[in-house]
Amino acid sequence: xxxxxxxxxxxxxxxxxxxxxxxxxxxxxxxxxxxxxxxxxxxxxxxxxxxxxxxxxxxxxxxxxxxxxxxxxxxxxxxxxxxxxxxxxxxxxxxxxxxxxxxxxxxxxxxxxxxxxxxxxxxxxxxxxxxxxxxxxxxxxxxxxxxxxxxxxxxxxxxxxxxxxxxxxxxxxxxxxxxxxxxxxxxxxxxxxxxxxxxxxxxxxxxxxxxxxxxxxxxxxxxxxxxxxxxxxxxxxxxxxxxxxxxxxxxxxxxxxxxxxxxxxxxxxxxxxxxxxxxxxxxxxxxxxxxxxxxxxxxxxxxxxxxxxxxxx
Numbered sequence: 650x651x652x653x654x655x656x657x658x659x660x661x662x663x664x665x666x667x668x669x670x671x672x673x674x675x676x677x678x679x680x681x682x683x684x685x686x687x688x689x690x691x692x693x694x695x696x697x698x699x700x701x702x703x704x705x706x707x708x709x710x711x712x713x714x715x716x717x718x719x720x721x722x723x724x725x726x727x728x729x730x731x732x733x734x735x736x737x738x739x740x741x742x743x744x745x746x747x748x749x750x751x752x753x754x755x756x757x758x759x760x761x762x763x764x765x766x767x768x769x770x771x772x773x774x775x776x777x778x779x780x781x782x783x784x785x786x787x788x789x790x791x792x793x794x795x796x797x798x799x800x801x802x803x804x805x806x807x808x809x810x811x812x813x814x815x816x817x818x819x820x821x822x823x824x825x826x827x828x829x830x831x832x833x834x835x836x837x838x839x840x841x842x843x844x845x846x847x848x849x850x851x852x853x854x855x856x857x858x859x860x861x862x863x864x865x866x867x868x869x870x871x872x873x874x875x876x877x878x879x880x881x882x883x884x885x886x887x888x889x890x891x892x893x894x895x896x897x898x899x900x901x902x903x904x905x906x907x908x909x910x911x912x913x914x915x916x917x918x919x920x921x922x923x924x925x926x927x928x929x930x931x932x933x934x935x936x937x938x939x940x941x942x943x944x945x946x947x948x949x950x951x952x953x954x955x956x957x958x959x960x961x962x
Contacts, residue, residue, distance in 0.1 A: 661746055661820045661824060662745070662746055663743045663744060663745045663746055663749075663824065664743065664744050664745075664746065664749050664824045664825075664826050664831070665741070665742050665743050665744075665824050665825045665826065666732070666733075666736055666742050666743075666744055666826050666828065666829055666830065666831075667742070667825050667826060667827045667828065667829075668733065668736055668737070668742065668828075668829045669829060669919075669922060670919065676737040676738070677737075679737055680734055680737040680738065683730055683733055683734050683737070683930070684734060686730070686930050686931075686934050687726065687730040687731075687734070687930070689934045690722065690723065690726045690730070690930070690933045690934050691723070693719075693934065693936070693937030693938060693941075694719040694720070694722050694723040694933065694936070694937055695719075695723065696937065696951075697715070697716070697719040697936075697937045697940065697941065697947075698716050698719045698720060698723075699954075700947060700950045700951055700954060701713075701715060701716040701719075701950075702716065703954060704950040704953065704954065706946070706950065707946060707947075707950055710773050710788040710793045711770070711773055711774075711777070712946075713793050713797070714766060714769060714770045714773060714793070714796075714797070715770075715940060717766060717797050717800075718763065718766055718767075718770070718936060719936065719937060721759050721762055721763045721766065722763070722932070722933035722936055722937075723933070724755070724759055725755065725756055725758075725759030725760055725763070725929070725933070726929060726930055726933040726934075728752055728755045728756045728759070728830075729752070729756060729829075729830045729929045729930070730929075730930060732744065732748075732752065732830065733829045733830065736829070744831065749826075749831040749836075750812060750816055750831075752830060752831045753811075753812055753815065753816070753831040753832070753833075753836075754808050754809075754812045755808075756830065756831075756832075756929075757804075757807065757808035757811050757812065758804045758805055758807075758808035759804065760804075760907075760928065761803060761804040761807045761808060761858055762800045762801050762803070762804030762805075763800075763804075763903065764858055764859065764862050764903070764904075764907070765799065765800035765803050765804065765858075765862055766796075766797065766800040767862065767866065767896070767899065767900050767903065768861075768862035768865040768866055769796040769797070769799075769800060770896055771865055771866040771869040771870065771896065771900070772796075772865060772869055773788055773793075774869065774873060774893050774896060775869035775870075775872055775873055776788050778873050778876055778877065778893070779872050779873065779876045803858075807854060807857075807858060810854065811833065811851070811854060814847060814850060814851070815833055815836050815837070815847075815851075816836075818836070818837070818840040818842055818844075818847065819840060819841045819842050820836075820839045820840055820841065821839055821840070821841045823839055824839070825839075826839065827918050828918070828921075828922060828925070829922060829925075830925075830929070832925070833851055834910075834921065835918070837851075855907075859904065859907060859908060862904075863904055866900055866904075870893070870897065873893060877890060895939045895940050898935075898939055899932065899935070899936055899939060902927055902928070902931065902932050902935070903927075903928050903932050905927075906924045906925070906927035906928045906932075907928055909921075909924045910924045910925060910928075
C-alpha cells in the first residue's frame with residue numbers, strides 16, 4: 650500500500666473478502682464445514698428458543714436470559730456464515746461498501762450485547778446461589794427486562810461508535826480485506842491515514858466492553874465458589890456447580906477469543922481468523938448443546954415437548 654502519509658486514497662464502492670489463505674481445492678471442505686456448523690447453530694438456537702417459549706416451567710430469569718442468548722447467537726452467526734459460504738464459491742469474493750458497513754454494524758451490535766448479557770447471567774447465578782431466599786424478589790421481571798434492554802443498548806451505542814469511526818477512515822486503492830468478514834483491524838490495515846488515535850479509541854472501546862464485564866463475572870464467581878464450598882452436602886455442592894459450569898464454559902470461550910482478537914497486537918492475521926471462528930461460529934453452535942446437555946430442566950422440557958407432539962400425531 651506504500652507509505653500511509655503519501656498513499657492516494659479513492660472512494661471505495663466495494664471490498665474483497667480474502668478469507669482463508671488455503672488451496673482452492675479445500676474450499677469445498679471449508680464450505681461443507683461452515684454449512685454443517687451453521688445448520689447446527691440454526692437447529693440448536695431455534696430449538697432452544699422454542700423450548701423456552703413453549704414450556705411454562707422455564708418461565709424464570711435464567712431461561713429468560715438464555716432465550717435472549719440463543720436469539721443473539723442465531724442472528725450474529727447469520728450475519729457472518731452465509732456470506733462466508735457464498736465466497737467459497739465466488740470468484741470475486743466482493744462485498745459492497747453498504748454491505749460491509751451493515752455486516753460490521755450488526756456483528757458489533759450482537760457480539761457486544763452478548764458480552765453484557767453473559768455478565769447479567771453471572772449476576773443472576775450469584776443471586777440464585779448466594780441469596781436463594783431473596784432470588785425471586787431481587788431478580789424481578791422488571792430487573793431482568795432492564796438488564797437485557799441495557800445489554801442491547803450498550804451493544805447499539807458501541808456499534809454506532811465503532812462503525813462510524815471505522816468507515817470514516819480514508820481507504821487506499823487496495824480493497825482486499827484480509828479476513829472472512831468485515832472487522833475493525835482488517836479494515837484499519839486498508840487505511841491511508843495515521844491510525845494511532847483510531848487504534849487507541851478502538852482499544853479503549855474494547856477494554857470498556859471486555860474488562861468490566863469480565864470483572865462482574867469474576868467477582869460473581871468468587872462469591873459463588875465461596876458460598877458453594879460452605880455447603881456441607883456433596884450432592885448440594887455438585888448441583889450448585891452444575892448450574893454454573895455451563896455459563897462459565899461459554900464465557901471462557903467467548904472472552905478468551907475476544908481478548909486475543911481485540912486486546913493483543915495485530916501481528917498474526919491468520920491466527921486472528923481462527924480466533925474469530927471461536928466466537929462467530931463455534932460459540933453459537935456450542936451454547937445450545939452445553940446448556941441442553943448439562944441442564945436437567947431443558948432436557949425434561951424437550952422430552953415433554955416431543956411427547957406432546959407424538960400425542961398430537
